[in-house]
Amino acid sequence: MADPAPTLAVVIPVFNEEAVLPELFTRLARLFDGNPDVIWRAVLVDDGSRDRSAAMLREQAGRDPRFEAVELSRNFGFQAALSAGLAHAADADAVVTMDADLQDPPELIPEMIAAWRNGAEVVRATRRTRSETGLRRVGFDAFHRIFGLLSDYPIEPNTGTFGLLGRNAVVAYNNLPERHRFFPGLRAWIGFPAADVMYDRQERAAGQPQQTFRRLVRYALDGLFSFSHLPLRLLTYCGLFVAFMGFAGGLFFTLWRLLGFENSQQGFTTTIVVVLFLGGVQLIGIGILGEYLGRVYDEVKRRPPYIVKPAPSGSRPAFRAAPRA
Ligand code: UDP
Ligand code: MG
Numbered sequence: 116m117a118d119p120a121p122t123l124a125v126v127i128p129v130f131n132e133e134a135v136l137p138e139l140f141t142r143l144a145r146l147f148d149g150n151p152d153v154i155w156r157a158v159l160v161d162d163g164s165r166d167r168s169a170a171m172l173r174e175q176a177g178r179d180p181r182f183e184a185v186e187l188s189r190n191f192g193f194q195a196a197l198s199a200g201l202a203h204a205a206d207a208d209a210v211v212t213m214d215a216d217l218q219d220p221p222e223l224i225p226e227m228i229a230a231w232r233n234g235a236e237v238v239r240a241t242r243r244t245r246s247e248t249g250l251r252r253v254g255f256d257a258f259h260r261i262f263g264l265l266s267d268y269p270i271e272p273n274t275g276t277f278g279l280l281g282r283n284a285v286v287a288y289n290n291l292p293e294r295h296r297f298f299p300g301l302r303a304w305i306g307f308p309a310a311d312v313m314y315d316r317q318e319r320a321a322g323q324p325q326q327t328f329r330r331l332v333r334y335a336l337d338g339l340f341s342f343s344h345l346p347l348r349l350l351t352y353c354g355l356f357v358a359f360m361g362f363a364g365g366l367f368f369t370l371w372r373l374l375g376f377e378n379s380q381q382g383f384t385t386t387i388v389v390v391l392f393l394g395g396v397q398l399i400g401i402g403i404l405g406e407y408l409g410r411v412y413d414e415v416k417r418r419p420p421y422i423v424k425p426a427p428s429g430s431r432p433a434f435r436a437a438p439r440a
Contacts, residue, residue: 126200163190235310
């Protein structure tokens with residue numbers, strides 16, 4: 116077997132995770148040591164953390180050359196940080212994407228590598244169980260159900276960010292031109308042979324969830340509106356239906372009068388209900404248009420989805436060094 120060892124980058128967005136980082140480093144190092152047939156690299160993307168995370172990533176990179184720290188200039192959000200990591204890891208033979216909080220056990224990675232070696236370009240880690248409860252759980256379930264109905268490229272149920280992309284898939288992902296990115300949806304969209312490996316979703320090893328509920332709702336909307344025109348089409352159908360009802364009503368009342376029947380004076384409640392209902396439908400319609408328009412506006416601005424901080428001054432070219440006193 117003369118195959119050279121494959122290079123594999125593990126991309127991990129990190130935001131205020133100082134509580135879990137020591138355990139994350141230990142578990143990754145153990146994984147790397149236990150699988151010497153792979154050339155490992157951990158690409159840890161600090162998404163503008165406000166705690167000691169960035170410093171800890173730098174320290175770890177100094178201690179162990181298999182760890183690399185990429186720092187964003189501020190908090191851009193999970194999807195942007197993930198994109199930054201994938202762009203940074205573009206030269207690897209395969210890239211694993213996972214959360215920092217160890218809800219995704221790194222010990223599953225060798226199984227993903229096996230699936231990739233068997234020809235899968237996209238490997239999804241599929242949860243046998245979910246650890247979320249309450250409102251988050253209901254939200255996740257509802258989102259997956261609605262997304263499945265609306266999208267032409269449904270996300271496999273019970274999959275998330277955790278998974279592996281072969282080099283071709285990484286190149287395809289990195290070349291996507293859009294700024295509003297929703298990783299699980301785009302991973303389904305790019306195609307390629309896919310495989311699943313099963314796992315049990317863990318509790319967060321330490322610390323608090325860093326994704327606010329508001330942000331999760333925003334990703335859900337991004338997912339829906341960027342993968343489906345169905346909301347717009349539903350509006351059209353709704354408009355057609357209401358217009359048809361109006362036409363039919365007009366015809367009915369005209370005939371009613373022509374046939375000599377009297378109009379009664381009642382109908383105040385009906386009028387109010389119809390006016391409010393139509394007003395509501397129109398406002399919802401404008402809102403849906405706005406969702407698309409806002410996304411179009413963001414895309415045409417062509418702002419980068421994230422900004423990477425330049426490397427620390429030590430590694431800058433010499434001619435940029437501060438003048439000596
Ligand atoms: N994260 C990030 N930027 C953010 C929020 C979160 O990079 O603005 C990272 C976070 O550090 C973690 C991952 O995204 O590695 C998932 O976050 P979290 O565990 O809070 O989300 P949940 O498990 O609730 O989806
Ligand atoms: Mg988590």
